[in-house]
Amino acid sequence: MRYLRMKKWSPYVTGALIGVLSWFAFGSVDRPIGVSTAISKTAGMVESTVAGDHVSHNAYFTKFRPSVDWEWMLVVGLALGAFVSSRLSGDRRAEAVEGPWRARFGASTRVRHAVAFLGGVVLMFGARLAGGCTSGHGISGSLQLAVSGWLFFACVFASGLLTASLLFRKEKARG
């Protein structure tokens, strides 16, 4: 119980346990862990409440039908698990605008939320074009030694390093 109440575990411990969790996913339902497809399906479900025909005729949603499946439940569980972990450790008191963003662009929550929304749009567009995200490609793809997984991993890091150095240049120079 003491461990469950800790705020931070070693990244080597959580990494290894995520690896073991992959064995469980492959061993129990023979599927790799992934997150982003379920978020797309959720978006499809929401859109189909206002434009059902449009969604059912869409090429993407014909291939990936918006439905409640193993991966969709995984994302529900992910939210519950993160919530329970943060409650057990009392780890909920972060500033609304944190760290490097606050130092570079100030404490405005409106600006941060607008940019976060746009970042989410870009992020998921990239994930869909690549066919996966940090979980499906970066972890599950790489651990299967998939060429796609390692290529994605390398491109995300290259792009992230470049973006961060451009975005936070001023703050970096100061500090």
Added chain:
Amino acid sequence: MADPIGKLVLGLITGFLFGFLLQKGQVTKYPVIVGQFLLRDFTVLKTMLTAVVVGGVGVYLLKAFGLASLHVKPAQLAAVAVGGLIFGVGMTVLGYCPGTGVAAAAEGKMDAIFGVLGMMVGALLFAEQFAYFGRTILSWADLGPVTVPQLTGVPVWLIWVALAIAVALVFRLVESYERRRGV
């Protein structure tokens, strides 16, 4: 429902543990993810590489005993590379990836909640263009669902030995860098 109820429950359990571990590992935190790309915090790299080596050796063992099969995504080189580059921009600007974004939203972080809403819009924008991308970038340089050992002819277990050594060296380098910076 696309899966039987037992499978849905297994998905919920797997996800619960995944979210719990991401939160305990602190990779659900904006400063941790942006800090990785600013080379100030190496939690993301340590977590991912450890998960890949531990997970991969186990999954290949399960496969060797006929208890699991691989589910390799196609190496659509152009789409994966361009998608990965776009994803890196989004991940740095948002400060979360899809899984850690959902987790941070569940922790109550408002920026992550806006980020997840943005993700849903991004998914719909892509879905609108899916047929077009299917005819173009998704079909360019598509090697199919291929793995590194298949592509190079290097035996699987040799790759794992080499990868484990390489990852151990990366961790040593990172930790000496952290000590020098006094992290």
